[in-house]
Amino acid sequence: MRTSPRRPLILRRRKLPLPLRDAPTTDQVVANYQPERVQKEASSHESISERTDPSPQKFPAGIKIVNHPTMSNTQVVIIPKHADIQSIIEALTAKGKESGTSGPNKFILISCSGSPRSVCSSASQHCSQTDHANTDEDDAEGVSSQVEKNVEQDPEDMKETGQWPSETHFVSESMLGCKDQSSVDIFHADDEEVSNCVLDDSLTNIQWLGKMSSDGLGPCSMKQELDDKENVSPEKEGARSEEDASVAPCSSSTSWQESFSERPPYSYMAMIQFAINSTEGKRMTLKEIYTWIEDHFPYFKHVAKPGWKNSIRHNLSLHDMFVRETAANGKISFWTIHPDANRCLTLDQVFKASVTGDEPLPFQPVAFVRDEDPFISVKQEEAFNVMNENDPFIAVKQEEEVFTTMREETFFTTVKQEETFPNIEEEDLFTTVESPTRKLADTLLEKHPSISRRKQRLILPCLEEPVLVFPECNNSDSGLASDFSFLQQTQPFEPVLAVCCPQEEGGAFKTPIKHKIGKLPTLSTPSKPVSTVSQAGSSEFYRTGPPTREESLLDFSPVQGPQESMLTPFKDSLGFLGFTGTPFKDTPLFDSPRELLNTKSPEVISGPLTSSPTSAPYSAKPCSKELHVGSSGNRSLTEGLVLDTMNDSLSKILLDISFTGLEDDDEFGVDNVSWSQLIPELR
DNA sequence: CAATATGTTTAGCGTG
DNA sequence: CACGCTAAACATATTG
Numbered sequence: 251m252r253t254s255p256r257r258p259l260i261l262r263r264r265k266l267p268l269p270l271r272d273a274p275t276t277d278q279v280v281a282n283y284q285p286e287r288v289q290k291e292a293s294s295h296e297s298i299s300e301r302t303d304p305s306p307q308k309f310p311a312g313i314k315i316v317n318h319p320t321m322s323n324t325q326v327v328i329i330p331k332h333a334d335i336q337s338i339i340e341a342l343t344a345k346g347k348e349s350g351t352s353g354p355n356k357f358i359l360i361s362c363s364g365s366p367r368s369v370c371s372s373a374s375q376h377c378s379q380t381d382h383a384n385t386d387e388d389d390a391e392g393v394s395s396q397v398e399k400n401v402e403q404d405p406e407d408m409k410e411t412g413q414w415p416s417e418t419h420f421v422s423e424s425m426l427g428c429k430d431q432s433s434v435d436i437f438h439a440d441d442e443e444v445s446n447c448v449l450d451d452s453l454t455n456i457q458w459l460g461k462m463s464s465d466g467l468g469p470c471s472m473k474q475e476l477d478d479k480e481n482v483s484p485e486k487e488g489a490r491s492e493e494d495a496s497v498a499p500c501s502s503s504t505s506w507q508e509s510f511s512e513r514p515p516y517s518y519m520a521m522i523q524f525a526i527n528s529t530e531g532k533r534m535t536l537k538e539i540y541t542w543i544e545d546h547f548p549y550f551k552h553v554a555k556p557g558w559k560n561s562i563r564h565n566l567s568l569h570d571m572f573v574r575e576t577a578a579n580g581k582i583s584f585w586t587i588h589p590d591a592n593r594c595l596t597l598d599q600v601f602k603a604s605v606t607g608d609e610p611l612p613f614q615p616v617a618f619v620r621d622e623d624p625f626i627s628v629k630q631e632e633a634f635n636v637m638n639e640n641d642p643f644i645a646v647k648q649e650e651e652v653f654t655t656m657r658e659e660t661f662f663t664t665v666k667q668e669e670t671f672p673n674i675e676e677e678d679l680f681t682t683v684e685s686p687t688r689k690l691a692d693t694l695l696e697k698h699p700s701i702s703r704r705k706q707r708l709i710l711p712c713l714e715e716p717v718l719v720f721p722e723c724n725n726s727d728s729g730l731a732s733d734f735s736f737l738q739q740t741q742p743f744e745p746v747l748a749v750c751c752p753q754e755e756g757g758a759f760k761t762p763i764k765h766k767i768g769k770l771p772t773l774s775t776p777s778k779p780v781s782t783v784s785q786a787g788s789s790e791f792y793r794t795g796p797p798t799r800e801e802s803l804l805d806f807s808p809v810q811g812p813q814e815s816m817l818t819p820f821k822d823s824l825g826f827l828g829f830t831g832t833p834f835k836d837t838p839l840f841d842s843p844r845e846l847l848n849t850k851s852p853e854v855i856s857g858p859l860t861s862s863p864t865s866a867p868y869s870a871k872p873c874s875k876e877l878h879v880g881s882s883g884n885r886s887l888t889e890g891l892v893l894d895t896m897n898d899s900l901s902k903i904l905l906d907i908s909f910t911g912l913e914d915d916d917e918f919g920v921d922n923v924s925w926s927q928l929i930p931e932l933r
Numbered sequence: 934c935a936a937t938a939t940g941t942t943t944a945g946c947g948t949g
Numbered sequence: 950c951a952c953g954c955t956a957a958a959c960a961t962a963t964t965g
Binding site for chain 2 (some may be wrong): 490535537563564566568583820824
C-alpha cells in the first residue's frame with residue numbers, strides 16, 4: 251500500500267509510562283483477547299458477570315462485567331440503562347479496594363444511555379476545565395489505561411483478527427488515575443489511517459514525543475540513539491507497537507531509539523520555525539536549517555529522501571512568514587520569521603508542554619472555531635496536532651495544537667509600512683520583484699497586493715473566532731513577546747483572547763505577508779521580496795486575526811492533551827483546533843466521582859447546540875468541530891466512566907461505538923451489546 | 934565552466 | 950476546496 255505523504259498523525263497523547271503496579275491476576279477470566287472466545291460471546295449475549303466477577307459485591311441486575319482483554323487489572327462494566335450508577339460505582343470501588351493490588355482495581359463503565367451528541371458536547375465543553383485541572387495536578391502516580399479502537403474492519407475479520415468491529419469510528423484513550431484527577435482523551439481517528447496504522451501512529455506520534463526528554467532534544471542524544479534505531483525493521487517495530495500500545499511503554503532509551511526513525515509529526519513549516527526560533531538571533535541560513543532539522547529529527551538525516559530539502563526550500567519560499575534577509579555583505583542569506591508572525595515556537599517548548607506537562611504554563615490558550623471551520627481537515631493529528639502544525643504554531647495545532655502545525659494559515663496581517671519606508675505605498679511593497687502569478691493574486695485580492703497567492707482565505711467575523719494570543723515567547727524578543735508583554739503581566743495565568751476583526755486588518759492569510767521591509771537585496775530569483783537583516787525590528791501585530799486552521803492545527807499538535815493545553819501560547823491550535831479530527835480529545839475532568847456522575851450530557855451540550863456563535867462564542871466554539879463530527883456520521887456514541895479504585899478516581903470516557911443495527915439509542919441496550927464487538931473497542 | 938547550493942514557482946497527489 | 954507534501958523546472962549565486 252502506498253504510504254500516505256501526509257505527515258504522521260498524532261492519534262493520541264499518551265502520558266508518560268508508569269510502572270505497572272500489579273501483574274495480571276489469576277481471577278481474570280479474560281486475560282487476553284481471544285478472537286475465538288469473542289466469537290462465542292457474540293452469539294450468546296450472555297451475561298458474563300457471574301463468571302468474570304465472582305466477587306461478593308452487590309451489583310444491580312443486568313450489569314455485565316468482563317475483564318479487559320489487555321489490561322490486567324481492569325474490567326469493563328456495562329451498565330444497564332436505568333441502573334443506579336452511583337451504587338455501581340460504590341460496589342466497584344469496594345470490589346476494587348477489596349481486591350487490592352492483586353485484583354481488578356480499575357473499571358471501565360460503559361453506560362448505554364448516552365447519546366452521541368450529548369457525549370460529544372460534554373467532552374467538548376469541559377475541555378478547558380480539563381486543561382486547568384491537569385495543570386495543577388501531579389499525575390506522577392497515575393495509572394493509565396488506554397482504550398483504543400481500530401476501525402472499518404469487517405465484523406468477521408474482526409473476530410478473526412481480534413480487531414475492531416465495523417462501524418467503529420473513534421479511537422479513544424483514557425488516561426486516568428491521577429489521584430483525584432483523571433484525564434481522558436478521546437480521539438477521532440481517520441478510519442483509513444487507523445485501520446492501517448493505528449499502532450504505527452501511536453508510536454510515531456505520541457511515543458515519539460513521549461520518549462523525548464528535554465535533554466533528549468539535543469542533537470547528541472538523538473544521534474546517539476540513531477544507530478540502534480535504524481536497525482529496527484518496520485516489521486519488528488510494528489510487532490512491538492501493539493505491545494507498547496497496550497502496555498504503556500516505558501520511556502526507556504530503547505523505545506526511544508526504536509521510534510525516532512519515524513517521521514516527526516511536524517510539518518515542514520513547523521520544523522523550520524523550530525529551527526529558526528532555536529537560535530539567538532532568530533535567523534538561520536538554509537544550510538543551518540537543514541542541519542538543525544537533521545540533528546533534531548534524525549528521520550530526515552537517515553530515512554527521508556533527499557527531496558525533503560527541496561520541500562524545506564519550497565516552504566521557505568512559499569510561506570510569507572518566512573522572510574529572507576541578506577547580510578550586510580549581501581552574500582549570506584538568512585531566513586527569519588516575520589516578527590509579527592513568529593509565535594516563537596520551539597521544539598523544546600513544545601516538548602515540555604506536551605510531554606512533561608509538569609510546568610504550569612502562564613496561559614491557557616483558547617481558540618474558538620466556527621462549526622463550519624475547516625479545521626477539521628487536520629489529522630494530523632488528526633488526533634493531536636500540538637504542533638501543526640503546521641506550524642507549530644503555525645500550527646499548533648493540529649491539535650493543534652500543543653502544537654499544529656503551526657499553521658500560519660490564517661494570519662491577519664497588517665501590512666504595515668516600515669519606518670524605514672514610511673512613504674512607500676502598500677501597493678508598491680512588492681512591485682520590485684513580483685512574478686506574474688503574484689501580480690495576478692494581488693489583483694484578485696485587490697487591497698492586499700502583497701499577500702501570498704495562498705492567502706485568499708475567508709475573513710471571519712471577529713466575534714466568532716477570537717484569537718488567542720500567546721504572550722509567551724521563549725527567549726524571543728520578536729514581535730509577540732513585546733506585544734503581549736502587558737497581557738502576561740496582567741493575566742499571567744488567564745487565557746488571553748485577542749479578538750480581532752480581520753476585515754479591519756486587511757484579511758486573513760495563510761501566512762504572514764512578506765512585505766518589503768528593507769532594501770531589496772540581491773535575489774537569486776526576482777520573484778520574492780527580501781528584507782535586510784536590519785528589518786528584524788518590526789513589531790507590528792502581524793497576527794491579529796482569528797486562528798485559522800493553520801494556527802490551530804499546528805502540525806505539531808501531536809502532543810495535545812489536557813496537560814498540554816498549558817504548554818504553549820497557541821494551545822488552542824494545539825489543543826482544540828489542532829486535533830480537530832479528534833472529537834473528544836479534550837474531555838472533562840472532575841474533582842470527584844460524584845461530580846462526574848452529576849454531570850449530565852444534555853446539559854453540557856445545550857450550550858453548543860443551541861447557542862449561536864455570537865451569543866456563546868467562548869463556550870461553544872472550541873467544541874463546535876467536535877459537535878459537528880459527532881453528529882454528522884452514522885455513529886452511536888456511548889458514554890463510559892473509568893473508575894480507578896486504586897486512586898479513588900473516576901473519569902469519564904467517551905466511546906464511539908457504532909454497532910450495526912444499533913443506531914438507535916433505544917436499541918443500544920445492554921442486552922443487545924455483543925461482547926465480541928465491544929471488547930475489541932476497549933483494548 | 935561545471936557542479937553545487939540556493940531560491941522561486943508550478944503542478945500533482947492524497948487527505949479531510 | 951484548502952492544505953501539506955512531493956517532485957520538478959527554472960533561475961541565480963557560489964564554489965572548486
